[in-house]
Amino acid sequence: WINTTFMAFCHIYSLVMAFRACLEEVQLNETLTHLKTESETLKSKLEDERAKLHDVELHQVAEKVEGLGQFVMKTRRTLKGHGNKVLCMDWCKDKRRIVSSSQDGKVIVWDAFTTNKEHAVTMPCTWVMACAYAPSGCAVACGGLDNKCSVYPLSLDKNENLAAKKKSVAMHTNYLSACSFTNSDMQILTSSGDGTCALWDVESGQLLQSFHGHAADVLCLDLAPSETGNTFVSGGCDKKANVWDMRSGQCIQSFETHESDINSVRYYPSGDAFASGSDDATCRLYDLRADREVAIYSKESIIFGVSSVDFSLSGRLLFGGYNDYTINVWDVLKGTRVSILFGHENRVSTLRVSPDGTAFCTGSWDHTLRIWA
Amino acid sequence: MSNNNASNNLITAKRAVNQLRLEASIRRIKVSQAAAELRNFCLQNASKDPLLVGVPSSDNPFRPPKSCSLF
Numbered sequence: 121w122i123n124t125t126f127m128a129f130c131h132i133y134s135l136v137m138a139f140r141a142c143l144e145e146v147q148l149n150e151t152l153t154h155l156k157t158e159s160e161t162l163k164s165k166l167e168d169e170r171a172k173l174h175d176v177e178l179h180q181v182a183e184k185v186e187g188l189g190q191f192v193m194k195t196r197r198t199l200k201g202h203g204n205k206v207l208c209m210d211w212c213k214d215k216r217r218i219v220s221s222s223q224d225g226k227v228i229v230w231d232a233f234t235t236n237k238e239h240a241v242t243m244p245c246t247w248v249m250a251c252a253y254a255p256s257g258c259a260v261a262c263g264g265l266d267n268k269c270s271v272y273p274l275s276l277d278k279n280e281n282l283a284a285k286k287k288s289v290a291m292h293t294n295y296l297s298a299c300s301f302t303n304s305d306m307q308i309l310t311s312s313g314d315g316t317c318a319l320w321d322v323e324s325g326q327l328l329q330s331f332h333g334h335a336a337d338v339l340c341l342d343l344a345p346s347e348t349g350n351t352f353v354s355g356g357c358d359k360k361a362n363v364w365d366m367r368s369g370q371c372i373q374s375f376e377t378h379e380s381d382i383n384s385v386r387y388y389p390s391g392d393a394f395a396s397g398s399d400d401a402t403c404r405l406y407d408l409r410a411d412r413e414v415a416i417y418s419k420e421s422i423i424f425g426v427s428s429v430d431f432s433l434s435g436r437l438l439f440g441g442y443n444d445y446t447i448n449v450w451d452v453l454k455g456t457r458v459s460i461l462f463g464h465e466n467r468v469s470t471l472r473v474s475p476d477g478t479a480f481c482t483g484s485w486d487h488t489l490r491i492w493a
Numbered sequence: 494m495s496n497n498n499a500s501n502n503l504i505t506a507k508r509a510v511n512q513l514r515l516e517a518s519i520r521r522i523k524v525s526q527a528a529a530e531l532r533n534f535c536l537q538n539a540s541k542d543p544l545l546v547g548v549p550s551s552d553n554p555f556r557p558p559k560s561c562s563l564f
């Protein structure tokens with residue numbers, strides 16, 4: 121009979137435990153429902169607050185501004201040398217050197233005035249999707265399918281093997297989509313297919329801060345102009361553009377009006393706004409102090425995605441590189457297109473205006489880079 | 494095991510709510526004011542924007558300077 125009592129006891133005990141587990145689950149589910157409701161309420165409140173201040177459209181405020189005349193922008197230089205699709209490029213602060221990276225694993229540093237190649241590195245991976253010039257002009261960073269961001273110091277000796285001095289800085293768990301030095305050679309900001317952005321110390325390779333919040337691959341990032349403070353914006357496959365505080369890692373603002381992946385984000389020169397380019401074939405302007413989208417740059421005839429955007433020095437012009445091989449130039453204030461530029465023979469994958477605003481450079485899947493002015 | 498899932502969902506939901514609370518609480522200005530400031534920035538800097546106003550070919554390193562031939 122000891123056995124039977126023991127068995128009965130075990131049976132009751134397991135019943136009690138199952139009952140407790142059920143109770144806990146019910147409680148958790150109730151709290152979850154409560155939180156979901158609060159979430160919906162807050163989202164609705166956010167929309168209302170933003171709508172209240174939406175008293176006018178940007179183009180209305182710009183009605184009295186003089187319209188822009190005809191633009192004559194042509195290809196002034198063509199940089200040939202990559203063996204496959206150009207995926208990314210960046211200007212050096214000296215306004216003449218450019219670093220570009222390609223699907224074939226090559227990273228090339230060019231003198232854009234003379235079109236001469238100054239350095240070339242072969243990465244151990246293909247699809248080098250990101251590259252950046254260091255502020256000092258003495259190093260470049262790049263990465264892609266290797267999930268890393270590596271820094272190569274540039275040597276004055278052209279014969280020196282750059283690959284030997286390579287320093288691995290960032291480690292993600294998926295591809296590197298973008299990288300940028302902060303205002304010194306000492307720190308690098310990266311974004312990745314693993315859904316996060318991260319800030320790294322170049323010397324030690326240490327992770328200084330990570331940024332979580334995107335629900336899918338992060339495809340692009342841009343640092344706020346230095347006068348504006350320590351923030352950056354990122355765009356992702358979750359159709360969101362997030363603004364982050366670099367010190368705390370906190371997402372301080374989030375914008376979700378695009379209808380597809382955001383391929384490129386760029387701050388307006390004053391730092392008070394940023395533009396984005398998306399697979400939904402539109403570019404959009406978001407004002408950070410009004411906390412909302414204030415302009416859409418689109419045309420019914422433009423149906424291909426935007427891969428890359430950048431502003432002219434005054435912020436009046438927005439250049440967009442598109443997957444239909446063209447560059448569209450938009451009047452930021454009036455919302456109209458002022459020019460369409462042809463020349464590339466395949467998708468435009470990357471576009472940056474030079475540091476002094478005298479020209480802009482595009483990179484394309486047609487293996488070339490073009491300088492326009 | 495289902496409790497683990499439920500508590501994970503809870504943590505995610507709490508984070509989402511906290512994030513939304515933060516975003517809802519920021520100070521915003523009217524679009525009319527923000528737009529006016531964007532416009533003013535453009536206009537103030539227009540004259541210094543080479544791609545906008547164009548610079549003489551001699552000043553633009555990418556444009557070929559017009560040659561002047563003397564007989």
